[in-house]
Amino acid sequence: MQIRFDPLRPEAYPGLISAAAGRLAGAKAALLWAVSGDDPYLQIEAANQVRHWLQGQGYNERISETPDRFFRWRDWFGQTQSGSLFSSQRLFELRLPTGRPGLEGAKVLAQWIASPPEATALLVHLPRLDKKLAATQWLAKWIDEGVVVTVETPRPELMSSWIEKRLQAKGLKANREALALMASQFEGNYSAAHQELEKLAASPRANPDAALTPEELAQAISNHARYNAFQFAQQISTVGAARSLRVLRGLQEEGEPLPLIVWACAQACRRLPENKSGPALQRLSRIDTMTKGIAPGDPWSELERLVLTLAP
Known part of the structure:
Protein backbone atom coordinates (compact mmCIF):
# COMPACT_ATOMS: atom_id res chain seq x y z
CA MET A 1 0.00 0.00 0.00
CA GLN A 2 1.18 3.51 -0.78
CA ILE A 3 -0.03 6.60 1.06
CA ARG A 4 0.94 10.24 0.64
CA PHE A 5 1.80 12.79 3.30
CA ASP A 6 1.20 16.49 2.67
CA PRO A 7 3.62 18.52 4.86
CA LEU A 8 1.10 21.38 4.81
CA ARG A 9 -1.27 19.13 6.78
CA PRO A 10 0.95 17.47 9.43
CA GLU A 11 -2.03 17.12 11.76
CA ALA A 12 -3.38 14.46 9.36
CA TYR A 13 -0.32 12.18 9.66
CA PRO A 14 -1.46 10.11 12.71
CA GLY A 15 -4.86 9.43 11.17
CA LEU A 16 -3.36 8.38 7.84
CA ILE A 17 -0.98 5.98 9.57
CA SER A 18 -3.72 4.38 11.67
CA ALA A 19 -6.04 4.11 8.66
CA ALA A 20 -3.34 2.46 6.53
CA ALA A 21 -2.58 -0.08 9.26
CA GLY A 22 -6.27 -0.82 9.66
CA ARG A 23 -6.82 -1.43 5.94
CA LEU A 24 -4.13 -4.09 5.67
CA ALA A 25 -5.09 -7.59 6.70
CA GLY A 26 -3.11 -9.45 9.34
CA ALA A 27 -0.25 -8.26 11.51
CA LYS A 28 2.10 -7.25 8.69
CA ALA A 29 0.68 -3.73 8.63
CA ALA A 30 2.47 -3.11 11.91
CA LEU A 31 5.68 -4.77 10.72
CA LEU A 32 6.58 -3.27 7.33
CA TRP A 33 6.88 0.49 6.91
CA ALA A 34 8.91 2.61 4.49
CA VAL A 35 9.16 6.38 4.09
CA SER A 36 10.25 7.96 0.81
CA GLY A 37 10.77 11.55 -0.29
CA ASP A 38 13.22 13.99 -1.84
CA ASP A 39 13.60 16.39 1.11
CA PRO A 40 15.64 14.94 4.02
CA TYR A 41 13.99 16.94 6.81
CA LEU A 42 10.41 16.35 5.62
CA GLN A 43 11.24 12.66 5.40
CA ILE A 44 12.58 12.67 8.98
CA GLU A 45 9.43 14.44 10.15
CA ALA A 46 7.23 11.76 8.56
CA ALA A 47 9.41 8.92 9.87
CA ASN A 48 9.08 10.34 13.38
CA GLN A 49 5.30 10.02 13.09
CA VAL A 50 5.54 6.40 11.92
CA ARG A 51 8.00 5.66 14.72
CA HIS A 52 5.68 7.26 17.27
CA TRP A 53 2.80 5.08 16.07
CA LEU A 54 4.95 1.95 16.29
CA GLN A 55 6.00 2.87 19.81
CA GLY A 56 2.32 3.07 20.66
CA GLN A 57 2.04 -0.53 19.45
CA GLY A 58 4.80 -1.58 21.85
CA TYR A 59 7.89 -1.39 19.60
CA ASN A 60 10.06 0.46 22.09
CA GLU A 61 13.59 -0.74 21.35
CA ARG A 62 15.09 0.88 18.25
CA ILE A 63 18.09 -0.40 16.27
CA SER A 64 19.21 1.72 13.30
CA GLU A 65 21.67 0.91 10.49
CA THR A 66 22.88 2.57 7.28
CA PRO A 67 24.19 -0.27 5.08
CA ASP A 68 27.35 0.35 3.06
CA ARG A 69 29.24 -1.98 0.71
CA PHE A 70 30.80 -3.75 3.70
CA PHE A 71 27.46 -4.32 5.45
CA ARG A 72 26.84 -7.95 6.42
CA TRP A 73 23.23 -8.47 5.51
CA ARG A 74 23.05 -12.07 6.77
CA ASP A 75 24.51 -11.11 10.13
CA TRP A 76 21.98 -8.29 10.40
CA PHE A 77 19.12 -10.65 9.53
CA GLY A 78 20.36 -13.08 12.17
CA GLN A 79 20.28 -10.26 14.71
CA THR A 80 16.62 -9.59 13.89
CA GLN A 81 15.82 -13.26 14.60
CA SER A 82 17.35 -13.29 18.07
CA GLY A 83 15.51 -12.08 21.14
CA SER A 84 16.22 -8.93 23.14
CA LEU A 85 17.02 -8.51 26.82
CA PHE A 86 15.56 -5.00 26.89
CA SER A 87 12.21 -5.13 25.09
CA SER A 88 9.71 -7.73 23.96
CA GLN A 89 9.17 -5.86 20.67
CA ARG A 90 11.86 -4.19 18.57
CA LEU A 91 11.96 -1.67 15.73
CA PHE A 92 14.76 -2.06 13.18
CA GLU A 93 15.49 0.85 10.85
CA LEU A 94 17.45 0.83 7.60
CA ARG A 95 18.55 3.94 5.73
CA LEU A 96 19.00 3.27 2.03
CA PRO A 97 20.04 6.62 0.44
CA THR A 98 19.95 5.19 -3.10
CA GLY A 99 17.02 2.85 -2.46
CA ARG A 100 19.10 -0.06 -3.75
CA PRO A 101 20.27 -2.58 -1.13
CA GLY A 102 22.29 -4.64 -3.60
CA LEU A 103 21.72 -8.26 -4.58
CA GLU A 104 22.26 -9.78 -1.13
CA GLY A 105 20.29 -7.01 0.59
CA ALA A 106 17.36 -7.45 -1.78
CA LYS A 107 17.29 -11.18 -1.02
CA VAL A 108 17.34 -10.57 2.73
CA LEU A 109 14.58 -7.97 2.54
CA ALA A 110 12.48 -10.29 0.36
CA GLN A 111 12.97 -13.01 2.98
CA TRP A 112 11.88 -10.60 5.72
CA ILE A 113 8.74 -9.65 3.79
CA ALA A 114 7.86 -13.30 3.20
CA SER A 115 8.42 -14.29 6.84
CA PRO A 116 8.83 -11.35 9.25
CA PRO A 117 10.56 -12.16 12.56
CA GLU A 118 8.24 -12.29 15.54
CA ALA A 119 7.74 -9.15 17.64
CA THR A 120 9.86 -7.12 15.21
CA ALA A 121 9.00 -4.17 12.96
CA LEU A 122 11.05 -2.69 10.12
CA LEU A 123 11.15 0.94 8.98
CA VAL A 124 13.12 1.67 5.79
CA HIS A 125 14.13 5.18 4.69
CA LEU A 126 14.14 5.58 0.90
CA PRO A 127 14.63 8.35 -1.67
CA ARG A 128 11.64 9.43 -3.74
CA LEU A 129 10.30 6.43 -5.60
CA ASP A 130 10.46 6.49 -9.38
CA LYS A 131 8.91 3.81 -11.59
CA LYS A 132 12.17 1.90 -11.92
CA LEU A 133 12.80 1.75 -8.18
CA ALA A 134 9.18 0.88 -7.34
CA ALA A 135 9.34 -2.01 -9.83
CA THR A 136 12.27 -3.75 -8.11
CA GLN A 137 11.15 -7.14 -6.87
CA TRP A 138 11.64 -6.62 -3.14
CA LEU A 139 10.05 -3.16 -3.12
CA ALA A 140 7.11 -4.19 -5.28
CA LYS A 141 6.46 -6.97 -2.78
CA TRP A 142 6.82 -4.48 0.08
CA ILE A 143 4.17 -2.22 -1.48
CA ASP A 144 1.83 -5.24 -1.65
CA GLU A 145 2.45 -6.44 1.91
CA GLY A 146 3.25 -3.29 3.90
CA VAL A 147 3.02 0.49 3.77
CA VAL A 148 5.14 2.96 1.80
CA VAL A 149 4.68 6.59 2.85
CA THR A 150 5.58 9.14 0.18
CA VAL A 151 6.23 12.65 1.50
CA GLU A 152 5.39 15.37 -1.00
CA THR A 153 7.64 18.44 -1.06
CA PRO A 154 5.55 21.64 -1.19
CA ARG A 155 6.00 23.98 -4.13
CA PRO A 156 8.43 26.84 -3.33
CA GLU A 157 5.66 29.43 -3.14
CA LEU A 158 3.98 27.40 -0.36
CA MET A 159 6.93 27.38 2.04
CA SER A 160 5.47 30.29 4.00
CA SER A 161 2.38 28.14 4.66
CA TRP A 162 4.63 25.34 5.93
CA ILE A 163 6.40 27.79 8.26
CA GLU A 164 3.06 29.14 9.51
CA LYS A 165 1.86 25.61 10.38
CA ARG A 166 5.03 24.85 12.35
CA LEU A 167 4.85 28.18 14.18
CA GLN A 168 1.25 27.44 15.17
CA ALA A 169 2.30 24.05 16.52
CA LYS A 170 4.74 25.89 18.81
CA GLY A 171 2.13 28.39 19.95
CA LEU A 172 3.54 31.20 17.78
CA LYS A 173 2.14 33.29 14.97
CA ALA A 174 3.59 35.72 12.44
CA ASN A 175 2.22 38.30 10.04
CA ARG A 176 2.42 37.80 6.28
CA GLU A 177 5.49 39.98 5.80
CA ALA A 178 7.37 38.02 8.45
CA LEU A 179 6.38 34.69 6.89
CA ALA A 180 7.47 35.89 3.45
CA LEU A 181 10.81 37.01 4.89
CA MET A 182 11.47 33.59 6.42
CA ALA A 183 10.41 31.77 3.25
CA SER A 184 12.74 33.89 1.12
CA GLN A 185 15.59 33.35 3.56
CA PHE A 186 15.43 29.57 3.63
CA GLU A 187 14.57 29.06 -0.06
CA GLY A 188 13.23 25.53 0.36
CA ASN A 189 15.75 24.43 3.01
CA TYR A 190 13.31 22.84 5.46
CA SER A 191 16.02 21.60 7.80
CA ALA A 192 17.43 25.11 8.28
CA ALA A 193 13.91 26.50 8.70
CA HIS A 194 13.16 23.91 11.38
CA GLN A 195 16.33 24.81 13.31
CA GLU A 196 15.46 28.51 13.19
CA LEU A 197 11.90 27.86 14.35
CA GLU A 198 13.26 25.89 17.31
CA LYS A 199 15.42 28.87 18.28
CA LEU A 200 12.50 31.27 17.92
CA ALA A 201 10.30 29.09 20.13
CA ALA A 202 13.00 29.02 22.82
CA SER A 203 13.69 32.77 22.73
CA PRO A 204 12.02 34.98 25.37
CA ARG A 205 9.68 37.67 24.02
CA ALA A 206 8.30 40.84 25.58
CA ASN A 207 4.79 39.95 24.38
CA PRO A 208 4.52 36.18 23.78
CA ASP A 209 0.95 36.43 22.45
CA ALA A 210 1.72 39.00 19.74
CA ALA A 211 2.45 38.00 16.15
CA LEU A 212 6.12 37.86 15.22
CA THR A 213 7.18 40.87 13.16
CA PRO A 214 9.81 41.02 10.40
CA GLU A 215 12.00 43.09 12.74
CA GLU A 216 11.87 40.39 15.44
CA LEU A 217 12.65 37.67 12.93
CA ALA A 218 15.55 39.57 11.42
CA GLN A 219 17.00 40.21 14.86
CA ALA A 220 16.50 36.61 16.02
CA ILE A 221 17.98 35.15 12.84
CA SER A 222 21.05 37.37 13.15
CA ASN A 223 21.59 36.91 16.90
CA HIS A 224 23.47 33.63 16.54
CA ALA A 225 25.82 34.90 13.83
CA ARG A 226 29.21 36.48 14.34
CA SER A 237 25.15 55.20 7.10
CA THR A 238 26.88 55.93 10.42
CA VAL A 239 30.16 54.00 10.36
CA GLY A 240 33.05 54.19 7.94
CA ALA A 241 33.03 52.46 4.58
CA ALA A 242 35.94 50.18 5.50
CA ARG A 243 34.12 48.73 8.53
CA SER A 244 30.82 48.34 6.65
CA LEU A 245 32.54 46.52 3.79
CA ARG A 246 34.36 44.24 6.24
CA VAL A 247 31.07 43.31 7.95
CA LEU A 248 29.28 42.81 4.63
CA ARG A 249 32.01 40.46 3.42
CA GLY A 250 31.84 38.63 6.74
CA LEU A 251 28.11 38.15 6.27
CA GLN A 252 28.77 36.75 2.80
CA GLU A 253 31.42 34.34 4.11
CA GLU A 254 29.10 33.11 6.88
CA GLY A 255 26.38 32.41 4.34
CA GLU A 256 23.95 35.02 5.64
CA PRO A 257 20.90 34.93 3.34
CA LEU A 258 21.06 37.79 0.86
CA PRO A 259 17.27 38.45 0.92
CA LEU A 260 17.52 39.05 4.68
CA ILE A 261 20.36 41.57 4.25
CA VAL A 262 18.51 43.41 1.47
CA TRP A 263 15.32 43.54 3.55
CA ALA A 264 17.17 44.82 6.65
CA CYS A 265 18.94 47.48 4.57
CA ALA A 266 15.64 48.62 3.06
CA GLN A 267 14.13 49.03 6.53
CA ALA A 268 17.13 51.08 7.64
CA CYS A 269 17.20 53.22 4.48
CA ARG A 270 13.57 54.23 4.93
CA ARG A 271 14.68 56.15 8.03
CA LEU A 272 17.28 58.18 6.13
CA PRO A 273 16.64 61.71 4.84
CA GLU A 274 14.56 61.69 1.67
CA ASN A 275 17.44 62.76 -0.57
CA LYS A 276 19.30 59.58 0.48
CA SER A 277 16.46 57.12 1.11
CA GLY A 278 14.87 57.39 -2.35
CA PRO A 279 17.98 56.55 -4.42
CA ALA A 280 19.07 53.88 -1.90
CA LEU A 281 15.71 52.11 -2.02
CA GLN A 282 15.76 52.17 -5.83
CA ARG A 283 19.18 50.51 -5.83
CA LEU A 284 18.04 47.95 -3.26
CA SER A 285 15.06 47.15 -5.48
CA ARG A 286 17.45 46.42 -8.36
CA ILE A 287 19.63 44.30 -6.06
CA ASP A 288 16.53 42.36 -4.99
CA THR A 289 15.76 41.49 -8.62
CA MET A 290 19.36 40.29 -9.01
CA THR A 291 19.06 37.97 -6.01
CA LYS A 292 15.97 36.43 -7.62
CA GLY A 293 17.72 35.96 -10.96
CA ILE A 294 15.35 38.35 -12.71
CA ALA A 295 17.99 40.96 -13.54
CA PRO A 296 21.64 40.38 -14.50
CA GLY A 297 24.46 41.44 -12.21
CA ASP A 298 26.24 40.51 -8.99
CA PRO A 299 24.06 41.54 -6.01
CA TRP A 300 26.96 41.38 -3.53
CA SER A 301 29.03 43.79 -5.65
CA GLU A 302 26.06 46.12 -5.95
CA LEU A 303 25.61 46.06 -2.17
CA GLU A 304 29.26 47.03 -1.75
CA ARG A 305 28.72 50.00 -4.08
CA LEU A 306 25.68 51.01 -2.05
CA VAL A 307 27.76 50.85 1.14
CA LEU A 308 30.32 53.21 -0.40
CA THR A 309 27.54 55.60 -1.39
CA LEU A 310 25.91 55.71 2.06
CA ALA A 311 29.03 55.71 4.24
CA PRO A 312 29.75 59.06 5.96
Whole structure:
Protein backbone atom coordinates (compact mmCIF):
# COMPACT_ATOMS: atom_id res chain seq x y z
CA MET A 1 0.00 0.00 0.00
CA GLN A 2 1.18 3.51 -0.78
CA ILE A 3 -0.03 6.60 1.06
CA ARG A 4 0.94 10.24 0.64
CA PHE A 5 1.80 12.79 3.30
CA ASP A 6 1.20 16.49 2.67
CA PRO A 7 3.62 18.52 4.86
CA LEU A 8 1.10 21.38 4.81
CA ARG A 9 -1.27 19.13 6.78
CA PRO A 10 0.95 17.47 9.43
CA GLU A 11 -2.03 17.12 11.76
CA ALA A 12 -3.38 14.46 9.36
CA TYR A 13 -0.32 12.18 9.66
CA PRO A 14 -1.46 10.11 12.71
CA GLY A 15 -4.86 9.43 11.17
CA LEU A 16 -3.36 8.38 7.84
CA ILE A 17 -0.98 5.98 9.57
CA SER A 18 -3.72 4.38 11.67
CA ALA A 19 -6.04 4.11 8.66
CA ALA A 20 -3.34 2.46 6.53
CA ALA A 21 -2.58 -0.08 9.26
CA GLY A 22 -6.27 -0.82 9.66
CA ARG A 23 -6.82 -1.43 5.94
CA LEU A 24 -4.13 -4.09 5.67
CA ALA A 25 -5.09 -7.59 6.70
CA GLY A 26 -3.11 -9.45 9.34
CA ALA A 27 -0.25 -8.26 11.51
CA LYS A 28 2.10 -7.25 8.69
CA ALA A 29 0.68 -3.73 8.63
CA ALA A 30 2.47 -3.11 11.91
CA LEU A 31 5.68 -4.77 10.72
CA LEU A 32 6.58 -3.27 7.33
CA TRP A 33 6.88 0.49 6.91
CA ALA A 34 8.91 2.61 4.49
CA VAL A 35 9.16 6.38 4.09
CA SER A 36 10.25 7.96 0.81
CA GLY A 37 10.77 11.55 -0.29
CA ASP A 38 13.22 13.99 -1.84
CA ASP A 39 13.60 16.39 1.11
CA PRO A 40 15.64 14.94 4.02
CA TYR A 41 13.99 16.94 6.81
CA LEU A 42 10.41 16.35 5.62
CA GLN A 43 11.24 12.66 5.40
CA ILE A 44 12.58 12.67 8.98
CA GLU A 45 9.43 14.44 10.15
CA ALA A 46 7.23 11.76 8.56
CA ALA A 47 9.41 8.92 9.87
CA ASN A 48 9.08 10.34 13.38
CA GLN A 49 5.30 10.02 13.09
CA VAL A 50 5.54 6.40 11.92
CA ARG A 51 8.00 5.66 14.72
CA HIS A 52 5.68 7.26 17.27
CA TRP A 53 2.80 5.08 16.07
CA LEU A 54 4.95 1.95 16.29
CA GLN A 55 6.00 2.87 19.81
CA GLY A 56 2.32 3.07 20.66
CA GLN A 57 2.04 -0.53 19.45
CA GLY A 58 4.80 -1.58 21.85
CA TYR A 59 7.89 -1.39 19.60
CA ASN A 60 10.06 0.46 22.09
CA GLU A 61 13.59 -0.74 21.35
CA ARG A 62 15.09 0.88 18.25
CA ILE A 63 18.09 -0.40 16.27
CA SER A 64 19.21 1.72 13.30
CA GLU A 65 21.67 0.91 10.49
CA THR A 66 22.88 2.57 7.28
CA PRO A 67 24.19 -0.27 5.08
CA ASP A 68 27.35 0.35 3.06
CA ARG A 69 29.24 -1.98 0.71
CA PHE A 70 30.80 -3.75 3.70
CA PHE A 71 27.46 -4.32 5.45
CA ARG A 72 26.84 -7.95 6.42
CA TRP A 73 23.23 -8.47 5.51
CA ARG A 74 23.05 -12.07 6.77
CA ASP A 75 24.51 -11.11 10.13
CA TRP A 76 21.98 -8.29 10.40
CA PHE A 77 19.12 -10.65 9.53
CA GLY A 78 20.36 -13.08 12.17
CA GLN A 79 20.28 -10.26 14.71
CA THR A 80 16.62 -9.59 13.89
CA GLN A 81 15.82 -13.26 14.60
CA SER A 82 17.35 -13.29 18.07
CA GLY A 83 15.51 -12.08 21.14
CA SER A 84 16.22 -8.93 23.14
CA LEU A 85 17.02 -8.51 26.82
CA PHE A 86 15.56 -5.00 26.89
CA SER A 87 12.21 -5.13 25.09
CA SER A 88 9.71 -7.73 23.96
CA GLN A 89 9.17 -5.86 20.67
CA ARG A 90 11.86 -4.19 18.57
CA LEU A 91 11.96 -1.67 15.73
CA PHE A 92 14.76 -2.06 13.18
CA GLU A 93 15.49 0.85 10.85
CA LEU A 94 17.45 0.83 7.60
CA ARG A 95 18.55 3.94 5.73
CA LEU A 96 19.00 3.27 2.03
CA PRO A 97 20.04 6.62 0.44
CA THR A 98 19.95 5.19 -3.10
CA GLY A 99 17.02 2.85 -2.46
CA ARG A 100 19.10 -0.06 -3.75
CA PRO A 101 20.27 -2.58 -1.13
CA GLY A 102 22.29 -4.64 -3.60
CA LEU A 103 21.72 -8.26 -4.58
CA GLU A 104 22.26 -9.78 -1.13
CA GLY A 105 20.29 -7.01 0.59
CA ALA A 106 17.36 -7.45 -1.78
CA LYS A 107 17.29 -11.18 -1.02
CA VAL A 108 17.34 -10.57 2.73
CA LEU A 109 14.58 -7.97 2.54
CA ALA A 110 12.48 -10.29 0.36
CA GLN A 111 12.97 -13.01 2.98
CA TRP A 112 11.88 -10.60 5.72
CA ILE A 113 8.74 -9.65 3.79
CA ALA A 114 7.86 -13.30 3.20
CA SER A 115 8.42 -14.29 6.84
CA PRO A 116 8.83 -11.35 9.25
CA PRO A 117 10.56 -12.16 12.56
CA GLU A 118 8.24 -12.29 15.54
CA ALA A 119 7.74 -9.15 17.64
CA THR A 120 9.86 -7.12 15.21
CA ALA A 121 9.00 -4.17 12.96
CA LEU A 122 11.05 -2.69 10.12
CA LEU A 123 11.15 0.94 8.98
CA VAL A 124 13.12 1.67 5.79
CA HIS A 125 14.13 5.18 4.69
CA LEU A 126 14.14 5.58 0.90
CA PRO A 127 14.63 8.35 -1.67
CA ARG A 128 11.64 9.43 -3.74
CA LEU A 129 10.30 6.43 -5.60
CA ASP A 130 10.46 6.49 -9.38
CA LYS A 131 8.91 3.81 -11.59
CA LYS A 132 12.17 1.90 -11.92
CA LEU A 133 12.80 1.75 -8.18
CA ALA A 134 9.18 0.88 -7.34
CA ALA A 135 9.34 -2.01 -9.83
CA THR A 136 12.27 -3.75 -8.11
CA GLN A 137 11.15 -7.14 -6.87
CA TRP A 138 11.64 -6.62 -3.14
CA LEU A 139 10.05 -3.16 -3.12
CA ALA A 140 7.11 -4.19 -5.28
CA LYS A 141 6.46 -6.97 -2.78
CA TRP A 142 6.82 -4.48 0.08
CA ILE A 143 4.17 -2.22 -1.48
CA ASP A 144 1.83 -5.24 -1.65
CA GLU A 145 2.45 -6.44 1.91
CA GLY A 146 3.25 -3.29 3.90
CA VAL A 147 3.02 0.49 3.77
CA VAL A 148 5.14 2.96 1.80
CA VAL A 149 4.68 6.59 2.85
CA THR A 150 5.58 9.14 0.18
CA VAL A 151 6.23 12.65 1.50
CA GLU A 152 5.39 15.37 -1.00
CA THR A 153 7.64 18.44 -1.06
CA PRO A 154 5.55 21.64 -1.19
CA ARG A 155 6.00 23.98 -4.13
CA PRO A 156 8.43 26.84 -3.33
CA GLU A 157 5.66 29.43 -3.14
CA LEU A 158 3.98 27.40 -0.36
CA MET A 159 6.93 27.38 2.04
CA SER A 160 5.47 30.29 4.00
CA SER A 161 2.38 28.14 4.66
CA TRP A 162 4.63 25.34 5.93
CA ILE A 163 6.40 27.79 8.26
CA GLU A 164 3.06 29.14 9.51
CA LYS A 165 1.86 25.61 10.38
CA ARG A 166 5.03 24.85 12.35
CA LEU A 167 4.85 28.18 14.18
CA GLN A 168 1.25 27.44 15.17
CA ALA A 169 2.30 24.05 16.52
CA LYS A 170 4.74 25.89 18.81
CA GLY A 171 2.13 28.39 19.95
CA LEU A 172 3.54 31.20 17.78
CA LYS A 173 2.14 33.29 14.97
CA ALA A 174 3.59 35.72 12.44
CA ASN A 175 2.22 38.30 10.04
CA ARG A 176 2.42 37.80 6.28
CA GLU A 177 5.49 39.98 5.80
CA ALA A 178 7.37 38.02 8.45
CA LEU A 179 6.38 34.69 6.89
CA ALA A 180 7.47 35.89 3.45
CA LEU A 181 10.81 37.01 4.89
CA MET A 182 11.47 33.59 6.42
CA ALA A 183 10.41 31.77 3.25
CA SER A 184 12.74 33.89 1.12
CA GLN A 185 15.59 33.35 3.56
CA PHE A 186 15.43 29.57 3.63
CA GLU A 187 14.57 29.06 -0.06
CA GLY A 188 13.23 25.53 0.36
CA ASN A 189 15.75 24.43 3.01
CA TYR A 190 13.31 22.84 5.46
CA SER A 191 16.02 21.60 7.80
CA ALA A 192 17.43 25.11 8.28
CA ALA A 193 13.91 26.50 8.70
CA HIS A 194 13.16 23.91 11.38
CA GLN A 195 16.33 24.81 13.31
CA GLU A 196 15.46 28.51 13.19
CA LEU A 197 11.90 27.86 14.35
CA GLU A 198 13.26 25.89 17.31
CA LYS A 199 15.42 28.87 18.28
CA LEU A 200 12.50 31.27 17.92
CA ALA A 201 10.30 29.09 20.13
CA ALA A 202 13.00 29.02 22.82
CA SER A 203 13.69 32.77 22.73
CA PRO A 204 12.02 34.98 25.37
CA ARG A 205 9.68 37.67 24.02
CA ALA A 206 8.30 40.84 25.58
CA ASN A 207 4.79 39.95 24.38
CA PRO A 208 4.52 36.18 23.78
CA ASP A 209 0.95 36.43 22.45
CA ALA A 210 1.72 39.00 19.74
CA ALA A 211 2.45 38.00 16.15
CA LEU A 212 6.12 37.86 15.22
CA THR A 213 7.18 40.87 13.16
CA PRO A 214 9.81 41.02 10.40
CA GLU A 215 12.00 43.09 12.74
CA GLU A 216 11.87 40.39 15.44
CA LEU A 217 12.65 37.67 12.93
CA ALA A 218 15.55 39.57 11.42
CA GLN A 219 17.00 40.21 14.86
CA ALA A 220 16.50 36.61 16.02
CA ILE A 221 17.98 35.15 12.84
CA SER A 222 21.05 37.37 13.15
CA ASN A 223 21.59 36.91 16.90
CA HIS A 224 23.47 33.63 16.54
CA ALA A 225 25.82 34.90 13.83
CA ARG A 226 29.21 36.48 14.34
CA TYR A 227 28.24 39.15 11.83
CA ASN A 228 24.77 40.58 12.33
CA ALA A 229 22.75 41.60 9.25
CA PHE A 230 20.38 43.69 11.34
CA GLN A 231 23.15 45.67 13.03
CA PHE A 232 24.98 46.03 9.72
CA ALA A 233 21.92 47.65 8.16
CA GLN A 234 21.38 49.96 11.13
CA GLN A 235 24.98 51.24 10.94
CA ILE A 236 25.36 51.38 7.18
CA SER A 237 25.15 55.20 7.10
CA THR A 238 26.88 55.93 10.42
CA VAL A 239 30.16 54.00 10.36
CA GLY A 240 33.05 54.19 7.94
CA ALA A 241 33.03 52.46 4.58
CA ALA A 242 35.94 50.18 5.50
CA ARG A 243 34.12 48.73 8.53
CA SER A 244 30.82 48.34 6.65
CA LEU A 245 32.54 46.52 3.79
CA ARG A 246 34.36 44.24 6.24
CA VAL A 247 31.07 43.31 7.95
CA LEU A 248 29.28 42.81 4.63
CA ARG A 249 32.01 40.46 3.42
CA GLY A 250 31.84 38.63 6.74
CA LEU A 251 28.11 38.15 6.27
CA GLN A 252 28.77 36.75 2.80
CA GLU A 253 31.42 34.34 4.11
CA GLU A 254 29.10 33.11 6.88
CA GLY A 255 26.38 32.41 4.34
CA GLU A 256 23.95 35.02 5.64
CA PRO A 257 20.90 34.93 3.34
CA LEU A 258 21.06 37.79 0.86
CA PRO A 259 17.27 38.45 0.92
CA LEU A 260 17.52 39.05 4.68
CA ILE A 261 20.36 41.57 4.25
CA VAL A 262 18.51 43.41 1.47
CA TRP A 263 15.32 43.54 3.55
CA ALA A 264 17.17 44.82 6.65
CA CYS A 265 18.94 47.48 4.57
CA ALA A 266 15.64 48.62 3.06
CA GLN A 267 14.13 49.03 6.53
CA ALA A 268 17.13 51.08 7.64
CA CYS A 269 17.20 53.22 4.48
CA ARG A 270 13.57 54.23 4.93
CA ARG A 271 14.68 56.15 8.03
CA LEU A 272 17.28 58.18 6.13
CA PRO A 273 16.64 61.71 4.84
CA GLU A 274 14.56 61.69 1.67
CA ASN A 275 17.44 62.76 -0.57
CA LYS A 276 19.30 59.58 0.48
CA SER A 277 16.46 57.12 1.11
CA GLY A 278 14.87 57.39 -2.35
CA PRO A 279 17.98 56.55 -4.42
CA ALA A 280 19.07 53.88 -1.90
CA LEU A 281 15.71 52.11 -2.02
CA GLN A 282 15.76 52.17 -5.83
CA ARG A 283 19.18 50.51 -5.83
CA LEU A 284 18.04 47.95 -3.26
CA SER A 285 15.06 47.15 -5.48
CA ARG A 286 17.45 46.42 -8.36
CA ILE A 287 19.63 44.30 -6.06
CA ASP A 288 16.53 42.36 -4.99
CA THR A 289 15.76 41.49 -8.62
CA MET A 290 19.36 40.29 -9.01
CA THR A 291 19.06 37.97 -6.01
CA LYS A 292 15.97 36.43 -7.62
CA GLY A 293 17.72 35.96 -10.96
CA ILE A 294 15.35 38.35 -12.71
CA ALA A 295 17.99 40.96 -13.54
CA PRO A 296 21.64 40.38 -14.50
CA GLY A 297 24.46 41.44 -12.21
CA ASP A 298 26.24 40.51 -8.99
CA PRO A 299 24.06 41.54 -6.01
CA TRP A 300 26.96 41.38 -3.53
CA SER A 301 29.03 43.79 -5.65
CA GLU A 302 26.06 46.12 -5.95
CA LEU A 303 25.61 46.06 -2.17
CA GLU A 304 29.26 47.03 -1.75
CA ARG A 305 28.72 50.00 -4.08
CA LEU A 306 25.68 51.01 -2.05
CA VAL A 307 27.76 50.85 1.14
CA LEU A 308 30.32 53.21 -0.40
CA THR A 309 27.54 55.60 -1.39
CA LEU A 310 25.91 55.71 2.06
CA ALA A 311 29.03 55.71 4.24
CA PRO A 312 29.75 59.06 5.96
